[in-house]
Amino acid sequence: MKNNLKYSRRHSHEVSFGGVTIGGVRPIAVQSMTNTPTADVELTVEQTKRIAEAGAEIVRLTAQGKREGEALAPIMEKLRAEGCAAAIVADIHFTPEIAMIAAESVDKVRINPGNFRTTNGELERLIEICRRRGVALRIGVNHGSLAKRIFDEWGDTPEGMVASAMEFLNMCRRADFHDVVVSMKSSNTRVMVHAYRLLVEAMEREGMTYPLHLGVTEAGDGIEGRIKSAVGIGALLADGIGDTLRVSLTEDPECEVPVGRMLVDYFSKRSGEFEVESTEAYSPTTFKPRTQAKPIVHSELSDEYDVVEAKSENPTHEWRAAILNRTDSRPVVLRRRYDSDDVERVAIYAAADMGQLLLDGLAEGVWVDAPNISAEAVHDIELMILQAARLRFSRTEYIACPSCGRTLYDIQATLAEIKARTSHLKDLKIGVMGCIVNGPGEMADADYGYVGSSPEHITLYRGREIVERNIHQSEALDHLVEIIKRDGRWHDPE
Ligand code: SF4
Numbered sequence: 001m002k003n004n005l006k007y008s009r010r011h012s013h014e015v016s017f018g019g020v021t022i023g024g025v026r027p028i029a030v031q032s033m034t035n036t037p038t039a040d041v042e043l044t045v046e047q048t049k050r051i052a053e054a055g056a057e058i059v060r061l062t063a064q065g066k067r068e069g070e071a072l073a074p075i076m077e078k079l080r081a082e083g084c085a086a087a088i089v090a091d092i093h094f095t096p097e098i099a100m101i102a103a104e105s106v107d108k109v110r111i112n113p114g115n116f117r118t119t120n121g122e123l124e125r126l127i128e129i130c131r132r133r134g135v136a137l138r139i140g141v142n143h144g145s146l147a148k149r150i151f152d153e154w155g156d157t158p159e160g161m162v163a164s165a166m167e168f169l170n171m172c173r174r175a176d177f178h179d180v181v182v183s184m185k186s187s188n189t190r191v192m193v194h195a196y197r198l199l200v201e202a203m204e205r206e207g208m209t210y211p212l213h214l215g216v217t218e219a220g221d222g223i224e225g226r227i228k229s230a231v232g233i234g235a236l237l238a239d240g241i242g243d244t245l246r247v248s249l250t251e252d253p254e255c256e257v258p259v260g261r262m263l264v265d266y267f268s269k270r271s272g273e274f275e276v277e278s279t280e281a282y283s284p285t286t287f288k289p290r291t292q293a294k295p296i297v298h299s300e301l302s303d304e305y306d307v308v309e310a311k312s313e314n315p316t317h318e319w320r321a322a323i324l325n326r327t328d329s330r331p332v333v334l335r336r337r338y339d340s341d342d343v344e345r346v347a348i349y350a351a352a353d354m355g356q357l358l359l360d361g362l363a364e365g366v367w368v369d370a371p372n373i374s375a376e377a378v379h380d381i382e383l384m385i386l387q388a389a390r391l392r393f394s395r396t397e398y399i400a401c402p403s404c405g406r407t408l409y410d411i412q413a414t415l416a417e418i419k420a421r422t423s424h425l426k427d428l429k430i431g432v433m434g435c436i437v438n439g440p441g442e443m444a445d446a447d448y449g450y451v452g453s454s455p456e457h458i459t460l461y462r463g464r465e466i467v468e469r470n471i472h473q474s475e476a477l478d479h480l481v482e483i484i485k486r487d488g489r490w491h492d493p494e
Pocket of ligand 1: 434438442
């Protein structure tokens with residue numbers, strides 16, 4: 001059987017909220033999230049305006065408690081009075097009552113099925129408020145915070161994430177409410193991509209066309225954070241999956257917007273159609289590598305590997321077709337030329353192009369042919385792409401939250417300090433999380449965790465186990481290093 005691979009958007013229905021319409025053939029909308037304390041109306045309004053001015057159509061605010069929930073009405077009033085038209089989303093965790101308060105003033109409410117009680121008709125009551133006010137709902141599933149009952153049945157798997165989303169979508173459908181968007185985020189790009197693909201399949205079976213919001217959680221900062229996001233988000237966008245997106249970075253929220261915009265613009269130019277002699281068009285939902293060859297960067301190329309170049313405006317499908325049409329089982333290296341002299345742009349484009357093939361186990365190497373940036377930068381980008389696709393770990397992996405109104409310390413400065421001390425420990429994953437409410441769950445499979453537990457105080461984790469509780473931030477990094485040393489996992493930098 002033959003398949004034709006080409007870029008086309010998945011069919012989703014339109015959902016409107018605030019002044020924004022997403023889904024269908026609408027352009028993919030870019031989101032970001034404030035990290036000010038939401039109860040501080042002035043600060044939050046100012047930051048929301050900066051994010052909107054940077055180009056975000058949708059801005060999310062955390063509403064963790066009653067004070068924050070009640071601050072949303074004056075925030076909305078002030079934003080509109082000052083001419084800010086961005087659609088405003090309230091992020092709810094745990095408390096249905098706050099969701100009801102939020103739905104009375106914002107444009108969209110995000111709930112996490114992992115921590116939103118559904119036994120007492122709360123969702124139905126929330127839906128009624130949303131329906132009355134024209135507010136949309138996001139069912140935001142997170143890999144790290146599945147409900148216990150789902151976790152017990154499925155573990156923290158993509159299948160569990162899908163079961164969680166479908167349960168809520170079915171409740172929305174029963175209530176005849178369709179202004180719903182879904183997300184399936186994880187800091188693990190492979191889990192995230194597989195979860196979205198499984199969800200698309202599950203929704204298709206049920207005749208559902210809800211639009212999707214994409215994101216990789218806790219991606220970190222700098223080029224590394226951008227590459228991790230581009231690998232996960234790009235792998236889905238390449239197949240037309242995704243109606244809104246957020247690039248989560250541990251940086252000022254305004255910095256997330258141009259990266260998201262770059263991805264949207266890049267994929268809007270995809271063209272070219274490629275024939276595949278295979279029943280498999282795309283969408284594997286388990287990882288099955290084509291070969292057992294070592295994942296390589298281009299400076300390590302040997303006779304064992306074949307180079308597959310892509311020159312069209314749809315490199316992901318061009319490579320995919322070329323690899324699926326091969327009859328041999330030699331490992332392949334993906335090569336593409338990028339003429340930009342901007343390291344960030346080359347990194348984001350290459351990660352977005354190549355990520356899908358690597359996550360699907362179809363390629364074993366990357367060759368970012370970028371003559372206008374330094375060889376050193378190219379080498380770093382190639383290694384970071386392999387790491388973001390979870391094929392080869394060459395540096396410490398930081399699972400760092402982007403921070404939000406719940407963050408209990410200066411996470412950007414702290415992440416920089418932690419990196420300065422530990423970035424040579426290439427076999428470790430370190431979680432750096434702003435709060436103890438969501439942090440421990442969302443740092444997923446980190447080996448160690450540095451988690452805000454009260455203002456300027458940190459709780460340190462080994463895996464999911466607490467090792468030191470609530471120590472002052474001034475001592476926390478030294479203590480973390482001591483724990484790593486005691487565990488025999490430390491070595492001095494070379
Ligand atoms: S871990 Fe806590 S502080 Fe960080 S983004 Fe999530 S909720 Fe906000």
